[in-house]
Amino acid sequence: MAPSSYTRLILQERPKGMINAKTFRRDEAPVSELSAGPGQVVVKMVYISLDPTQRIWMRDEPSYLPPVQIGEVMRAIGVGAVVKVGPNTNLSPGDYVTGFLGLQEYAVVPAQQVHKIDLVPGTELIDFLGPLGVSGGLTAYFGLFEVAKIKKGETIVVSTAAGSVGSLVVQFAKQAGARVVGITGDDDKARYVKNELGADIVYNYKKPSWKDQFDDQVGQADVYFENVGSDITDFMLTRLKTFGRIAVCGVISEYNVEEGQNVGIRNYIQICLRRLRVQGFIVTDYASKFPDAYKEIGSWLESGSLEREYHVVEGLENAGDSLNLLFTGENKGKLILKVAEPGGEKV
Ligand SMILES: NC(=O)c1ccc[n+]([C@@H]2O[C@H](COP(=O)([O-])OP(=O)(O)OC[C@H]3O[C@@H](n4cnc5c(N)ncnc54)[C@H](OP(=O)(O)O)[C@@H]3O)[C@@H](O)[C@H]2O)c1
Structure with missing residues (x-):
């Protein structure tokens, strides 16, 4: 009824x-x-x-x-x-x-x-x-290909790697031939990002040892796909190559805090010293290209190549x-x- x-x-x-x-x-x-x-x-x-x-x-x-x-x-x-x-x-x-x-x-x-x-x-x-959602796959797609302009052989670091946007950035970047480093806040999620999404290396940022491990295993990256802000961003500002890029997709650590209480960025100077290109974006900036993304992501889904x-x-x-x-x-x-x-x- x-x-x-x-x-x-x-x-x-x-x-x-x-x-x-x-x-x-x-x-x-x-x-x-x-x-x-x-x-x-x-x-x-x-x-x-x-x-x-x-x-x-x-x-x-x-x-x-x-x-x-x-x-x-x-x-x-x-x-x-x-x-x-x-x-x-x-x-x-x-x-x-x-x-x-x-x-x-x-x-x-x-x-x-x-x-x-x-x-x-x-x-x-x-x-x-x-994957075909505006706030999911389309955000990952345009952030990675239009903003970060990822290239084959580059190293990209992706925060919130087990989440909606991050999990697709990881997979799209692998398809593009990049070396992918995921960051997440949980061991089970870290296993998922590595074993099922195919990231090369994954860190749990809640473990104090992750930064030392990053230095040993990654050193410096070409691109940081930014979803979180806070301490992770400050660290990444000091671990990008000269002329590295940051695609600022979101800063989730700041959405729940009141004005003036956000942690902010302490290593801002690194943008100058390393000549970084930092670009924020909103997925709807690319609305005229959505049909291209639907077609390409749709073909990846059809071939079964996306988790x-x-x-x-x-x-x-x-x-x-x-x-x-x-x-x-x-x-x-x-x-x-x-x-x-x-x-x-x-x-
Ligand atoms: N620019 C755009 O057009 C656009 C569109 C869609 C989404 N976004 C942005 O993309 C980001 C991810 O969104 P989503 O929908 O994919 O969410 P999601 O990753 O599925 O879920 C959010 C995740 O953020 C992590 N997180 C929460 N608080 C945190 C903190 N204080 N520090 C570090 N990590 C924290 C948690 O993962 P862990 O367990 O790994 O910590 C949580 O599971 C957000 O910043 C969002 O605003 C931007």
Whole structure:
């Protein structure tokens, strides 16, 4: 039987530190009110991406996207099925789509703001938040090839190597013929990055000996793929070759701290002394090239040459606690919230 109401999570209070029980308010709305106006579609959500950047969107600070306002549905990338279409749309009921759909069970959005998913051989719906996801594989792809400009034979160091972006950077860099050094915060994750993702060397940064081992085994690297900030970045600034490159994808150690309490960079001078090229990026900078990435990553998936790991949590009510896993390091692979079974989409 179709549900009479659906749930959405409203940003109620901006967290200080970790997300807590007051951060989101559960709002129930009648399913009967879901209708698609001109140019709109109603999407039944299946999977929702849980991303570190959602913690940035909760802050009342200028950023690459406007902050989510108190009282608004929390912004989130998701995948789901179109269940209703309004006039003047180019989508049909049953089409799968992805885009900014929010932390909710149904979304009413302009059809032009979502991307239609083509499930090519070797792919499943969930992959459009993983290797084919904008905040997953596409971020890894453009960060590695367009920003870091990795070349065959170079040594690249990748932080959060067992996570969503990092695990794909490791694999894409190996495919490109680089020597890959992973950094992660857990022995089990380190084994996964080495044995299953194929990194050449992996360090657990929580073990004090890792820096000495790095000096013995790696010495200096050509590229650092930056996802964390803090002490790891300071160390890497002193372990890059002259004219080395840093692709700044994210700085997760700073998302939960209040303004002025971030650790910052102490070895800033190294950028000058080593003539480093440091470039930040947001994946959407490369939106015009997304079709190329879908094609190439899709072909790697089809040939079975990409490992992917999903950490799936069920139920919208678990969104807040689950988001915190990204900051405690308890996720392995891409963290995803499942809100409905794929394939059973009816209003
Ligand atoms: N620029 C863009 O367009 C873009 C797009 C997507 C993501 N990103 C960025 O990419 C980075 C990774 O995101 P993701 O979605 O792939 O997350 P993820 O790696 O799947 O999960 C986050 C991981 O970060 C590590 N971590 C958390 N707090 C840390 C700390 N204080 N110090 C060191 N490591 C810490 C933990 O791994 P360990 O157990 O290994 O410590 C945790 O599992 C983030 O900085 C994110 O903002 C950027």
